[in-house]
Amino acid sequence: MMTLACNPFASRFTKPGALDFLPSTNTSLDEVWARITEFSYRGQIVGPHGTGKSTLVAALTRRAEQLQLPWSIVRLNTGRRGAEQAKAIAMNTPLDVVLVVDGFEQLPVLTRARLLLWRSSHLIVTTHRFVCGFPRSLAVLARTTPSYDLAIRIAQQLLRRSLTNEESLYCMLSYDRHNGNIREMLFDLYDRYEQNRGHNFRTIAAQEAYQ
Amino acid sequence: MTHDDVLLTVVDGDRQFEAGDLLVGSFAIPRADELGVKRAELSIVWYTSGKGDEDFGVHKLFTYNSEGSDAVSLGRRRDFRTRLPAGPLSYDGVAVKIHWCVRLRVIMTRGRQRVFDKPFWLGHVARAQLVQESPLIDDSPELSI
Numbered sequence: 001m002m003t004l005a006c007n008p009f010a011s012r013f014t015k016p017g018a019l020d021f022l023p024s025t026n027t028s029l030d031e032v033w034a035r036i037t038e039f040s041y042r043g044q045i046v047g048p049h050g051t052g053k054s055t056l057v058a059a060l061t062r063r064a065e066q067l068q069l070p071w072s073i074v075r076l077n078t079g080r081r082g083a084e085q086a087k088a089i090a091m092n093t094p095l096d097v098v099l100v101v102d103g104f105e106q107l108p109v110l111t112r113a114r115l116l117l118w119r120s121s122h123l124i125v126t127t128h129r130f131v132c133g134f135p136r137s138l139a140v141l142a143r144t145t146p147s148y149d150l151a152i153r154i155a156q157q158l159l160r161r162s163l164t165n166e167e168s169l170y171c172m173l174s175y176d177r178h179n180g181n182i183r184e185m186l187f188d189l190y191d192r193y194e195q196n197r198g199h200n201f202r203t204i205a206a207q208e209a210y211q
Numbered sequence: 212m213t214h215d216d217v218l219l220t221v222v223d224g225d226r227q228f229e230a231g232d233l234l235v236g237s238f239a240i241p242r243a244d245e246l247g248v249k250r251a252e253l254s255i256v257w258y259t260s261g262k263g264d265e266d267f268g269v270h271k272l273f274t275y276n277s278e279g280s281d282a283v284s285l286g287r288r289r290d291f292r293t294r295l296p297a298g299p300l301s302y303d304g305v306a307v308k309i310h311w312c313v314r315l316r317v318i319m320t321r322g323r324q325r326v327f328d329k330p331f332w333l334g335h336v337a338r339a340q341l342v343q344e345s346p347l348i349d350d351s352p353e354l355s356i
Contacts, residue, residue: 003330004301004303004308004310004330004332006260006308006310007260007261007308010260010261010262010308011260011261011262011263011264011265012260012265187262190262194305
């Protein structure tokens with residue numbers, strides 16, 4: 001039978017929401033949620049590229065859905081037209097809905113300032129650098145930090161097995177090469193998997209992987 | 212609900228289908244009432260997977276309700292047939308792959324859902340071959356991933 005195997009590092013498995021949020025030593029989902037409620041749903045999630053901010057937002061969104069909390073996400077990673085649409089959505093979201101802006105620094109300065117001024121609560125942003133929430137402070141809800149241990153756990157989650165020593169070594173080299181950007185490391189693993197497919201790795205049938 | 216609760220078949224599903232071929236199959240959920248199945252959606256779909264953005268298309272959609280004026284018994288075998296389109300053809304590429312499947316989405320009480328796929332192959336596009344990198348450039352260790 002002809003079957004088409006999915007690469008376990010394909011974007012369908014690594015995009016935000018597809019991966020489980022893996023708590024690190026300083027960030028668990030319950031702790032982040034506790035801080036969110038403590039600060040009236042207003043705050044920032046800070047961390048460098050590819051360290052799990054969007055994945056954390058996806059996990060928080062699932063929690064909000066379970067609690068039937070009004071919650072709206074604006075993602076600013078879909079090009080210029082997407083940014084314009086995102087800006088319009090962000091500015092028109094009712095104040096009683098929790099507005100989550102993923103990629104806050106990509107909004108124009110004036111839009112950022114207006115959001116920070118208007119929304120005294122119900123504003124959660126992800127950002128690469130700490131945002132000064134003038135005139136009201138914007139509490140840090142979580143800091144996502146890359147770690148080699150986290151990178152290995154993500155690779156294991158995607159492969160659904162432990163890594164061999166050689167595989168762990170490859171992850172470490174790739175992780176270092178990309179300065180701890182786990183997203184870039186996963187792109188590397190995608191390529192490596194394609195290079196070696198049909199040989200001695202385990203494939204996951206598309207059907208099985210989807211479910 | 213598990214795979215054992217659903218009987219999803221494609222006649223001659225192991226062969227490579229041609230564009231314009233008739234795809235014939237059936238499904239049944241023998242314990243539909245017991246499992247609280249409200250609706251079943253059977254679709255013939257293609258989707259991409261790879262490193263970038265994903266794409267997706269629905270070639271054909273059939274819906275079956277267990278309640279209302281158009282209710283049917285989902286416990287009984289339901290046949291489906293459709294003529295396959297000219298494209299996109301199944302493709303086992305490196306940066307992108309194109310998958311075809313018969314997808315059964317089962318909607319149960321309280322909005323719970325399960326999705327079951329039956330993949331099949333459309334067309335005869337050859338599998339992509341990766342060009343071997345020069346060993347002088349690739350200094351990373353030999354690995355199984």
